[in-house]
Amino acid sequence: MIWRGYSLLALLLASLASGQEKGAILFATHCAPCHGAKGDGGRGSNLAVPKLPRAADDTALSNIVTLGIPGTQMPGTRMTSAENRDLVDYVRALGLTVPAAVEGDPARGETLFNGKGGCRGCHSLGPDLSDIGVRRSISYLRKSLTDPEAEVPESFAVYRRIILMPDNFLMVHVVTAEGRAVTGFRLNEDTFTIQLRDFDGRIYSFDKSELKDLQKLWGKSPMPSYSGVFSDSELTDVVAYLASLRGER
Amino acid sequence: MKLALLFAIVLPAAAQIPYERIRDAAHEPANWLTYSGNYSGHRFSPLRRITPANVARLHPAWLYQTNDLNQFEVSPIVADGVMYISEPPSNAAALDLATGRPFWTYRRAIPSDVHVCCGQVNRGVAVLGERVYLGTLDAHLIALDARTGRVLWDVPVADYKTGYSITAAPLAVKDKIVIGVSGGEYGIRGFIDAYDAQTGKRAWRFWTVPGPGEPGHETWLGETWKTGSAAAWVTGSFDAALNLIYWATGNPGPDYDGNVRPGDNLYSDSLLALDADSGQRRWHFQFTPHDTHDWDANHVPVLFDAEYAGKPRRLIGNANRNGFYYLLDRRTGEFLAGRAYARQNWAKGLDANGRPVMLPGTEPVPAGVVIYPGIHGATNWASSSYSPQTRLLYVAAREEGNTFYRATAEYKPGNYYSAGGMRGIPGVEPSGSVKAIDPLTGQQRWEFPLHTPPWGGLVSTAGGLVFGGTADGYVFALDAANGKPLWRFNAGAPVLSNPISYEFRGKQYFAIAAGRVLFTFTLD
Numbered sequence: 001m002i003w004r005g006y007s008l009l010a011l012l013l014a015s016l017a018s019g020q021e022k023g024a025i026l027f028a029t030h031c032a033p034c035h036g037a038k039g040d041g042g043r044g045s046n047l048a049v050p051k052l053p054r055a056a057d058d059t060a061l062s063n064i065v066t067l068g069i070p071g072t073q074m075p076g077t078r079m080t081s082a083e084n085r086d087l088v089d090y091v092r093a094l095g096l097t098v099p100a101a102v103e104g105d106p107a108r109g110e111t112l113f114n115g116k117g118g119c120r121g122c123h124s125l126g127p128d129l130s131d132i133g134v135r136r137s138i139s140y141l142r143k144s145l146t147d148p149e150a151e152v153p154e155s156f157a158v159y160r161r162i163i164l165m166p167d168n169f170l171m172v173h174v175v176t177a178e179g180r181a182v183t184g185f186r187l188n189e190d191t192f193t194i195q196l197r198d199f200d201g202r203i204y205s206f207d208k209s210e211l212k213d214l215q216k217l218w219g220k221s222p223m224p225s226y227s228g229v230f231s232d233s234e235l236t237d238v239v240a241y242l243a244s245l246r247g248e249r
Numbered sequence: 250m251k252l253a254l255l256f257a258i259v260l261p262a263a264a265q266i267p268y269e270r271i272r273d274a275a276h277e278p279a280n281w282l283t284y285s286g287n288y289s290g291h292r293f294s295p296l297r298r299i300t301p302a303n304v305a306r307l308h309p310a311w312l313y314q315t316n317d318l319n320q321f322e323v324s325p326i327v328a329d330g331v332m333y334i335s336e337p338p339s340n341a342a343a344l345d346l347a348t349g350r351p352f353w354t355y356r357r358a359i360p361s362d363v364h365v366c367c368g369q370v371n372r373g374v375a376v377l378g379e380r381v382y383l384g385t386l387d388a389h390l391i392a393l394d395a396r397t398g399r400v401l402w403d404v405p406v407a408d409y410k411t412g413y414s415i416t417a418a419p420l421a422v423k424d425k426i427v428i429g430v431s432g433g434e435y436g437i438r439g440f441i442d443a444y445d446a447q448t449g450k451r452a453w454r455f456w457t458v459p460g461p462g463e464p465g466h467e468t469w470l471g472e473t474w475k476t477g478s479a480a481a482w483v484t485g486s487f488d489a490a491l492n493l494i495y496w497a498t499g500n501p502g503p504d505y506d507g508n509v510r511p512g513d514n515l516y517s518d519s520l521l522a523l524d525a526d527s528g529q530r531r532w533h534f535q536f537t538p539h540d541t542h543d544w545d546a547n548h549v550p551v552l553f554d555a556e557y558a559g560k561p562r563r564l565i566g567n568a569n570r571n572g573f574y575y576l577l578d579r580r581t582g583e584f585l586a587g588r589a590y591a592r593q594n595w596a597k598g599l600d601a602n603g604r605p606v607m608l609p610g611t612e613p614v615p616a617g618v619v620i621y622p623g624i625h626g627a628t629n630w631a632s633s634s635y636s637p638q639t640r641l642l643y644v645a646a647r648e649e650g651n652t653f654y655r656a657t658a659e660y661k662p663g664n665y666y667s668a669g670g671m672r673g674i675p676g677v678e679p680s681g682s683v684k685a686i687d688p689l690t691g692q693q694r695w696e697f698p699l700h701t702p703p704w705g706g707l708v709s710t711a712g713g714l715v716f717g718g719t720a721d722g723y724v725f726a727l728d729a730a731n732g733k734p735l736w737r738f739n740a741g742a743p744v745l746s747n748p749i750s751y752e753f754r755g756k757q758y759f760a761i762a763a764g765r766v767l768f769t770f771t772l773d
Binding site: 029075077078079080189190191192209216218219 | 366434656664665667670672673676678698699700701719721722723725734737739
């Protein structure tokens with residue numbers, strides 16, 4: 001009885017809620033865990049931007065909400081068309097907020113990125129950072145520098161209906177029948193074979209039945225922590241540089 | 250005259266598939282006359298030309314490509330030189346077995362407002378007499394002339410605007426065409442229908458959610474039976490001697506919020522034994538009472554005879570989406586044995602009547618609860634295969650859990666009505682396997698690991714092989730005795746279909762759809 005009273009109240013509130021309020025509730029439930037409460041990014045990309053790189057228009061955004069983005073951590077959802085519309089409107093409205101000014105000196109950050117940090121070498125093969133400023137929030141970027149293994153990408157979309165390995169740079173260690181050991185990023189894996197790229201950029205293809213050992217290093221990243229390498233102000237500058245990378249080449 | 254003669258030789262005669270030929274399908278192993286190859290749901294081919302010794306030489310014979318982006322989930326029918334297929338969304342074609350080129354195609358315009366949870370798909374046609382039968386996404390059943398593909402009759406089975414659709418292959422039984430409806434995520438009231446094959450007139454209907462005054466109605470609160478779902482979206486089996494049709498049902502509606510529908514919610518997640526002539530229920534067995542995890546029991550029931558506890562018994566085996574294997578007496582529905590065959594963390598086990606003993610804290614809650622198997626189950630609609638030769642049941646098993654969460658939903662006709670959902674479990678990469686199970690005990694004999702949870706079914710053969718396909722894009726052959734992989738082919742797209750085997754001009758073929766392509770393979 002109590003429950004029924006509550007449900008009636010919830011129903012009444014839901015029916016009174018405007019489209020924007022409904023969108024906010026949907027966002028908090030489905031999106032905020034990855035995209036952040038304000039939509040400014042976390043594990044998921046920053047949605048509080050005027051132009052979403054993956055969704056040129058509302059139809060494209062609506063499709064992403066329904067289908068997810070294959071190969072990424074973005075899953076599909078099952079919503080009614082009205083819910084989908086409310087959510088799309090809400091996400092679009094996020095892009096109207098003026099982003100806070102970024103602290104730090106991006107030019108100095110770039111110098112540190114290429115010099116002292118030695119970041120460029122690995123990131124020419126590892127995760128592409130050319131538009132990372134659009135995809136991730138300031139706090140996420142800083143966390144990635146100080147604790148790289150805090151959030152290693154996962155991505156196993158439940159409704160995956162096409163073959164596409166998640167772009168998650170899973171580290172894999174294999175030992176061949178001859179005893180040769182190779183460690184690298186997984187590029188593809190299926191029931192019978194696995195393909196990987198080592199840290200020097202060489203690619204390999206193995207038949208799994210011919211491997212003596214195959215280890216998947218879940219949660220591991222080859223990236224070192226920069227908390228003892230960069231000073232606090234240097235970290236701020238590197239983050240400012242990363243935040244300036246917006247896919248404009 | 251000469252030309253006419255040539256024509257007659259090249260083009261096969263129109264299908265003449267009386268009921269008796271389907272009933273006695275084992276007598277003509279070259280053909281594949283019904284969805285599962287025989288009425289017993291075995292998906293077993295008595296052909297033996299392809300063997301563990303020569304399967305490594307298997308190569309593509311021809312490919313048939315659909316023109317539709319939806320999943321190609323067909324299980325073909327093969328009869329007298331012609332392959333009859335359905336294609337997404339609700340099309341059909343008759344293909345030349347020699348070349349894979351179409352003799353005819355039937356294309357149906359599907360309204361833009363059809364409601365399907367999981368893709369605009371179709372799993373196959375039925376053939377009876379000189380006709381091909383197809384269920385459609387707009388919930389019609391149609392009869393096509395097997396010679397031309399022309400429509401002979403077209404009857405509405407249900408109103409698609411309220412969430413009904415048809416994705417299953419019909420089952421031709423005697424003079425009737427039996428079909429079940431899809432729509433379990435739309436708050437439909439499920440049913441199984443039989444139509445006169447000749448006229449399209451409905452012969453009987455069995456409501457899978459009982460109405461007022463009917464037995465089982467008491468398992469629903471108030472008006473909840475009206476949106477109780479229990480869809481019947483996978484083809485059933487048939488025992489001619491008992492004159493019983495075995496057909497399984499899906500989840501109760503709404504899927505995840507059980508609070509609004511207290512009770513067992515009959516006949517959701519159940520197996521029904523229906524009289525083939527009247528549609529009357531002889532018995533039922535419910536696998537997952539009061540389901541809140543979307544564990545449809547929509548599998549092809551596997552009928553087999555064996556000695557059990559010292560007596561010859563007519564049995565029925567089912568590796569269920571809920572993670573348990575069940576052995577039942579198919580005359581009475583009596584539960585004989587059962588055990589978990591895949592990872593599960595929701596039940597302590599099954600009691601003496603086969604009812605699951607649920608563990609506390611396993612129901613979906615708003616914050617989410619991690620449960621194995623996940624929403625797609627320990628296996629799904631893709632068929633298992635029973636080999637009377639090895640006496641093993643081969644199951645495409647899924648190793649995938651989910652975080653289930655509960656929400657509230659308001660029923661509106663034609664709207665998605667699930668009251669919750671699920672997410673993947675962070676840090677856990679789902680996988681799968683082909684499992685060989687002793688169907689008398691549910692014990693595993695061997696297992697072949699798959700990188701991804703499978704969506705494709707299996708066919709076993711008297712040649713000693715198990716054929717199947719992976720969600721990561723391979724088709725394969727395993728040794729039926731020990732699961733050793735003997736052949737594989739990268740088809741380049743996930744397999745979401747049921748394979749078959751047939752013979753044409755002295756060669757055995759294996760056929761399976763992957764991506765948008767139907768592949769046929771044979772030896773030199």
